[in-house]
Amino acid sequence: MLKIENLIVKANNKIILDKFNLxxxxxxxxxxxxxxxVGKSTLSRVIMGDYNYxxxxxxxYFNNDNLLPLSTDERAKKGIFLAMQYPMEIDGxxxxxxxxxxxxxxxxxxxxLYDFIIKCEKGAEELSMDKDLIHRSxxxxxxxxxxxxxxxxxxxxxxxxFIILDELDSGLDxxxxxIVGENIKKYKDENPNTSILIITHHPKILEFLKPDYxxxxxxxxxxxxxxYELALEIEKFGYIDRKNIxxxxxxxx
Amino acid sequence: xxxxxxxxxxxxxxxxxxxxIDNDSLIFLDSGDYVIEYIECNNIEINFNIKNNLCxxxxxxxxxxxxxxxxxxxxxxxxxxxxNKFYSNENTDxxxxxxxxxxxxxxxxxxxxxGNKNDKYNINIYHLAKETRSDIFNRTVxxxxxxxxxxxxxxxxxxxxxCFLNQSTKIITLGKSINKINPNMxxxxxxxxxxxxxxxxxxxxxxxxxxxxxxxxxxxAINLIVKGLxxxxxxxxxxxxxxxxxxxxKLGGE
Numbered sequence: 001m002l003k004i005e006n007l008i009v010k011a012n013n014k015i016i017l018d019k020f021n022l023x024x025x026x027x028x029x030x031x032x033x034x035x036x037x038v039g040k041s042t043l044s045r046v047i048m049g050d051y052n053y054x055x056x057x058x059x060x061y062f063n064n065d066n067l068l069p070l071s072t073d074e075r076a077k078k079g080i081f082l083a084m085q086y087p088m089e090i091d092g093x094x095x096x097x098x099x100x101x102x103x104x105x106x107x108x109x110x111x112x113l114y115d116f117i118i119k120c121e122k123g124a125e126e127l128s129m130d131k132d133l134i135h136r137s138x139x140x141x142x143x144x145x146x147x148x149x150x151x152x153x154x155x156x157x158x159x160x161x162f163i164i165l166d167e168l169d170s171g172l173d174x175x176x177x178x179i180v181g182e183n184i185k186k187y188k189d190e191n192p193n194t195s196i197l198i199i200t201h202h203p204k205i206l207e208f209l210k211p212d213y214x215x216x217x218x219x220x221x222x223x224x225x226x227x228y229e230l231a232l233e234i235e236k237f238g239y240i241d242r243k244n245i246x247x248x249x250x251x252x253x
Numbered sequence: 254x255x256x257x258x259x260x261x262x263x264x265x266x267x268x269x270x271x272x273x274i275d276n277d278s279l280i281f282l283d284s285g286d287y288v289i290e291y292i293e294c295n296n297i298e299i300n301f302n303i304k305n306n307l308c309x310x311x312x313x314x315x316x317x318x319x320x321x322x323x324x325x326x327x328x329x330x331x332x333x334x335x336x337n338k339f340y341s342n343e344n345t346d347x348x349x350x351x352x353x354x355x356x357x358x359x360x361x362x363x364x365x366x367x368g369n370k371n372d373k374y375n376i377n378i379y380h381l382a383k384e385t386r387s388d389i390f391n392r393t394v395x396x397x398x399x400x401x402x403x404x405x406x407x408x409x410x411x412x413x414x415x416c417f418l419n420q421s422t423k424i425i426t427l428g429k430s431i432n433k434i435n436p437n438m439x440x441x442x443x444x445x446x447x448x449x450x451x452x453x454x455x456x457x458x459x460x461x462x463x464x465x466x467x468x469x470x471x472x473x474a475i476n477l478i479v480k481g482l483x484x485x486x487x488x489x490x491x492x493x494x495x496x497x498x499x500x501x502x503k504l505g506g507e
Contacts, residue, residue: 048466051458076468088463092481101477102467137485154467 001026001195002047002162007058009039009046009220016042016053018220024162024195029188029209031198031231034217035239040199041085043217044166047197048082049075062162077106081160083151085167089139095150096120098138099157106158123156126186128179144171152183164197169205181208203231254286254490262297284308288493291315291322298323303332305355312493313338315345316500322347330355330382337487341367341500351378353385361388365483367500368399368430378418380409380445386417392486394479394504397428404435411441420449425456425482427475427504479504 002024009017016039024030032040046053047060049072060067067075090098099120104110124131127149139147148168155163165184169177185208188194196209206228214230215222216239224230255272257279258265264274271283278300281287284307291297295318303309303326313336315322320342328334328351351360366372378387387407395401407418418440424432434451456478464474480501489497 048462050462071471072462072465073468073470073474076466082466084463084466088460090460090463090478090481092483092485093464093477094481094485097480098464098467098469098477101469101473102464105470105473106468137481158467 001028001063002197003059003061004047005059005061007046007060008056009042009058010054010056011042011052015056016220017046020058020221022215022222024197026193026195028213029196029198029211031200031206031211031214032217032222033200033214033231033234038217039220040217041166044082044164044197044199047075047164048072048080073105076158076160079161080164081155081158081162082164083148083155083166083168085170087139087147087151089137089142091137091140093138095136095138096134099134099154102154103157119157120153123153126156127153127183129153145173145176148172148180149176152180155184155187159191161191161194162197163194164199165205166199167201168198169200169202177204178208181205185209203228203235206231254288257287257289258292259289259294259297259299260292262294264299278302280304281307281309286310286312286490288312288314288490291318291320294318294320294322296321298325300325300327301334302327303329303334303358305330305332308333310335311337312487312489314493314496315340315342316496317341317343318345319343320345320347323350324348325350325352326360327352327354328358328360328385331357333359335361336363337489338362338364339366339483339487339489339493339497340364340372341369342372344370345372345374347372347374349374349376351376351387353378353380353382353387355382357384357386358382359386361390363390363486363488365392365486366394366401367483367504368393368395368401368424368432370398371400373400373402374404376403376405378405378407380407380413380416380418383414384416385413388417388419389421390486391422392482393422393424393432394482395424395426395428395430395432396504397430400431402433402435404437406437406439407447409438409440409442409445413442414444416442416445418445418447418449420451422450423452423482425454425479427456427479476501476504 004022007017007020034040100116120134129149214226216224255269266274273280277298280302393401403422405420409416420436422434432453436449436451438447461474
């Protein structure tokens with residue numbers, strides 16, 4: 001599904017991703033962990049085509065198509081969805097108008113108002129969202145939890161087959177995390193071929209979405225990969241202590 | 254809803270007994286919703302008089318005019334006026350004078366416009382009595398090559414107690430254009446509460462990225478943001494909304 005080869009990415013004259021490689025197959029859940037500033041969020045935005053980042057070299061393939069020449073909306077139409085760490089607040093643009101335009105754009109067909117309302121209300125109910133949020137300006141005045149739920153509502157409505165969750169768990173209280181986690185799990189169960197790339201600091205969300213692979217990033221690339229146990233180890237020891245343990249073990253070996 | 258047309262610089266009389274027309278003056282006799290459309294006007298002076306305790310919601314619409322307009326709004330005791338106004342003119346030279354003449358008179362002025370060529374607005378709000386209130390919201394989309402100037406002046410004399418003044422003006426540019434906002438508040442009374450904000454800027458790229466990451470094309474994303482800025486400020490009825498959307502549709506992707 002997604003294949004990233006030797007990706008080098010620059011922003012503000014600084015290399016952020018340095019020969020980054022990753023393969024995510026159909027239906028797999030991958031997790032990327034790592035301390036702040038190692039390039040995790042950059043990776044998510046480069047996959048989505050953020051103009052703020054310059055791809056120096058390397059490739060990103062999605063279902064064998066080269067993503068790099070495509071605009072952000074074209075990537076979204078291929079089925080990629082980025083749930084953002086900080087969803088944008090856009091004053092004046094109603095959430096309803098935004099969602100309806102997005103669904104119509106993705107499906108290349110204007111969705112009927114009745115059909116849209118039914119889908120929206122069902123999704124909002126499953127996420128325990130206040131229905132009033134659908135009529136408000138996009139993310140304006142939403143709490144951290146409401147913003148993240150609105151991102152998950154978009155997943156339900158746009159039905160992507162590759163989902164990137166960029167620190168979806170940040171800003172969520174434990175109850176909201178449970179609702180969001182369960183909703184994404186339900187989506188994944190209903191769409192087993194959907195792949196998920198989770199960027200997180202905390203393994204709590206992984207209790208809902210059991211990963212196939214966990215990768216640890218540092219200095220713009222993956223330096224270790226493992227399974228769910230690796231995420232639990234990170235939670236226990238942290239990145240720095242764990243690195244020291246690894247170094248001692250390496251020396252002893 | 255009561256409809257008033259101003260055609261060729263003249264207020265067209267109607268049978269509506271909730272308004273009295275006296276030369277250039279409109280005197281509102283009943284609370285309610287009113288719509289005024291300026292059709293083929295180029296030079297007009299018009300006075301709006303709102304008597305004690307009336308609550309008037311006025312929608313003003315002007316499209317494709319090259320217009321010089323002087324509008325005066327007189328509000329008596331506890332009169333309440335909400336103006337929602339949309340312009341997409343060739344050229345506009347407008348002076349708006351608001352006289353909050355008696356206690357607790359209040360105005361909410363929501364103005365949205367498309368800056369096509371050369372638009373100049375001079376908005377003056379005179380707080381002449383205590384506990385009067387003015388909220389001024391201007392939202393403009395400046396097209397490439399256009400000139401948009403806002404001079405907004407609010408006045409409170411010493412002894413006119415407990416007034417509230419707010420000015421908020423935002424211009425989004427769709428290309429190289431000349432834009433100026435001059436917000437002034439001349440306040441000589443300590444008990445006044447005043448706030449203001451002025452913003453001139455391009456479309457935010459982060460906003461465009463967010464919308465496009467949901468499959469919305471660049472052109473549609475701009476349309477959504479422009480529509481949001483213009484429409485959300487003025488809350489038009491269905492008929493007016495359709496007219497405005499048709500005008501906005503032509504802007505997409507500039």
